[in-house]
Amino acid sequence: MAGRLVSETLTKLSQMGDVTLHEPAGDSPHSERVRRSRKKEFNFSNCIANLQTPRGPKPVLKSMMTTACERNCHYCVFRAGRAKTKRVTFSPDEMAGAFDTLQRAKKVDGLFLSSGIIKGSVTTQDKIIDTADIIRSKQRYRGYIHLKIMPGIEYDQLYRAMQLADRISVNLEAPTSERLHKLAPKKIFVQELLRMLQWAEQIRRDHPQERLASSVTQFVVGAVGDTDLELMTMSDKLYSQAKLARVYYSAFGPVPGTPFENLPATEAIREFRLYQSSFLLRDYTWDVEELPFQRDGNLRTDIDPKQAWADEHLAHSPIEIMRAEREQLLRIPGVGPVGANAILRARRQGRLTDLSHLKQIGIRNTQKLANYVLLDGLQPARQRKLF
Numbered sequence: 001m002a003g004r005l006v007s008e009t010l011t012k013l014s015q016m017g018d019v020t021l022h023e024p025a026g027d028s029p030h031s032e033r034v035r036r037s038r039k040k041e042f043n044f045s046n047c048i049a050n051l052q053t054p055r056g057p058k059p060v061l062k063s064m065m066t067t068a069c070e071r072n073c074h075y076c077v078f079r080a081g082r083a084k085t086k087r088v089t090f091s092p093d094e095m096a097g098a099f100d101t102l103q104r105a106k107k108v109d110g111l112f113l114s115s116g117i118i119k120g121s122v123t124t125q126d127k128i129i130d131t132a133d134i135i136r137s138k139q140r141y142r143g144y145i146h147l148k149i150m151p152g153i154e155y156d157q158l159y160r161a162m163q164l165a166d167r168i169s170v171n172l173e174a175p176t177s178e179r180l181h182k183l184a185p186k187k188i189f190v191q192e193l194l195r196m197l198q199w200a201e202q203i204r205r206d207h208p209q210e211r212l213a214s215s216v217t218q219f220v221v222g223a224v225g226d227t228d229l230e231l232m233t234m235s236d237k238l239y240s241q242a243k244l245a246r247v248y249y250s251a252f253g254p255v256p257g258t259p260f261e262n263l264p265a266t267e268a269i270r271e272f273r274l275y276q277s278s279f280l281l282r283d284y285t286w287d288v289e290e291l292p293f294q295r296d297g298n299l300r301t302d303i304d305p306k307q308a309w310a311d312e313h314l315a316h317s318p319i320e321i322m323r324a325e326r327e328q329l330l331r332i333p334g335v336g337p338v339g340a341n342a343i344l345r346a347r348r349q350g351r352l353t354d355l356s357h358l359k360q361i362g363i364r365n366t367q368k369l370a371n372y373v374l375l376d377g378l379q380p381a382r383q384r385k386l387f
Contacts, residue, residue: 009090009094009095009097009098010098010101010102012088012090012094013047013063013098014047015086015088016047016063016064016067016086016088023062023112023114023218023250024218024248024250047061047062047063048060048061048062048102048107048108049062049112051110051112053110053144053146053166053167054144054166054167054214054245055110055143055144055166058108058109058110058143058144059107059108059109059110060108060109060110060111060112060144060146061098061099061102061108061110061111061112062112062114063090063095063111063112063113063114064113064114064115064116065089065090065092065095065113065114065115065116065124065127065128065131066087066088066089066090066115066116066118066124067085067086067087067088067089067116068087068089068116068118069116069117069118070116070117070118070119071116071117071184071186071187072184072185072186073173073183073184073186073187074182074183074184074185074223074258074259074260075183075184075220075223075252075254075255075258075260076184076255076258077255077258078116079258082255082257082258083257084256084257085257089118091127092127092130092131092133092134093134095113095131096131096134096135096138096139099111099135099139099141100135100139100141103139103141103143109143109144110143110144110145110146111132111135111144111145111146112146113128113131113132113145113146113147113148114148114169115127115128115148115150117150117151121150121151121152121153121192122150122153122154122157124150125149125150125153125157125161126157128147128148128150128161129147129157129160129161129164132145132147132161132164132165133160133164136164144166145164145165145166145167146165146166146167146168146169147161147164147165147167147168147169147213148168148169148171149161149168149169149170149196151187151188151192151193151196152188152191152192152193152195152196153196155199158196158199158200158203159203161213162200162203162204162212162213163210163212163213164213165213166213166214167213167214167215167216167245168200168213168214168215168216169215169216169217169218170193170196170197170200170215170216170217171193171217171218172189172193172194172197172217172218172219172234173187173193173218173219173220174189174219174220174224174226175219175226175230175231175233175234175235176189176226176230176234177189177190179224179225179226179230180193182223182224182225183220183223183224197215197217197238197242197244198241198242200213200215200242201215201241201242201243204243214244214245215242215243215244215245216244216245216246216247216248217238217244217247217248218247218248218249218250219231219234219247219248219249219250220250220252221249221250221251221252221266221270221271221274222251222252222265222266222270223252223260223263223266227296227297227298228270228273228274228277228293228297228298228299229288229293229297229298230297231249231274232274232277232278232281232288232291233288235247235278235281236281236287236288239281239282246278246282247278249271249274249275249278250271251265251266251267251268251270251271252265252266253265253266267301269301270298270299270301273299273300273301273304273305274299276304276305276306277291277299277305280305280306283336283337284330284331284336284337285327285330286330290309291305291309292305292308292309292312304333306331306333307333307368309331310331310332310333310371310372313331314331314332314371314372315371315372318371318372318373318374318379319331319332319372319373319374320373320374320377321343321347321352321358321373321374321375321376322347322351322352322375322376322377326340326341326344329343329344332369332372332373333368333369333372334363334364334365334366334368334369335363335369338362339361339362339363342361342362342363343358343361343363345361346361351376352375352376353375353376353378354375354380354381355367355370355375355380355381357375358375366380
């Protein structure tokens with residue numbers, strides 16, 4: 001009997017379609033989305049995504065408690081009233097049982113669990129928490145779990161979810177209240193969403209002895225006139241004040257049967273430039289004001305933001321590799337945190353006077369940085385282009 005129920009649950013999973021295609025969950029979201037969007041037909045294996053997680057690369061079950069939803073977000077495939085969406089619902093026991101079967105069969109080693117909202121956010125969140133609790137308490141699973149947080153849940157629910165999960169998602173969707181109202185009229189930016197991220201950081205501060213989940217969020221990019229400046233300003237605040245592990249950017253794509261079905265899709269390159277800029281804020285100690293925004297508040301798409309900044313600030317004032325502070329080194333195209341540390345170590349042992357010296361310490365694309373640096377006071381020799 002139990003085996004038949006599990007089999008039926010797995011069949012339901014295969015009927016859901018690719019429910020989380022537009023919900024990035026791993027640490028390499030751009031490549032993950034490109035790789036999966038090429039699939040035209042859905043089968044059960046699409047429920048399992050090979051993600052780069054905080055615990056390393058893992059095959060993760062990505063699913064939802066229900067594809068039904070009472071909210072009417074204008075861009076969403078699961079919005080209330082969309083006839084083309086197949087509505088499938090699981091109980092906590094069903095979802096936990098399916099995960100246990102897949103995990104024991106070594107098909108998955110991680111869970112990303114989301115849901116549409118039915119009977120309110122609190123009721124929906126309870127089902128997500130109950131599922132994770134069964135997996136942790138009854139099945140004794142100690143691996144990776146990523147849980148979605150519903151808008152406006154209770155403080156104690158958020159705390160419990162953070163105890164059970166490695167990571168939680170609170171998707172702001174938009175960078176301001178005004179933009180969110182155009183995307184999702186039934187969601188409240190501060191009270192339902194931003195407050196969840198603020199609470200999460202407060203919970204981590206109040207319980208330093210506990211192993212609690214990190215926080216992430218997601219923006220839908222380009223559907224309602226949002227600018228890169230707005231997105232980066234909010235991202236910077238979230239990194240500094242709410243201590244987010246990362247921010248996801250999802251280029252808008254029109255979904256048939258929604259109010260936004262006739263809007264143009266956002267180019268993938270814009271999404272990619274936002275990720276590059278976000279990492280400059282999170283990992284490279286940049287300020288929002290340093291990012292090279294154009295007059296319309298957006299970034300150039302034809303060149304990465306770090307090189308655009310360097311072309312403006314370093315082309316005529318190159319950085320001296322032998323004297324620069326770490327923060328200055330991180331402004332150089334082609335030099336990341338690992339490369340900056342390697343330069344600092346190498347300087348203590350001798351002088352760096354040639355691009356070959358940088359290559360020897362692990363700086364791969366030395367030609368990329370040649371225009372922006374001095375090596376022991378001299379502009380480095382560069383390879384000439386043949387054509």
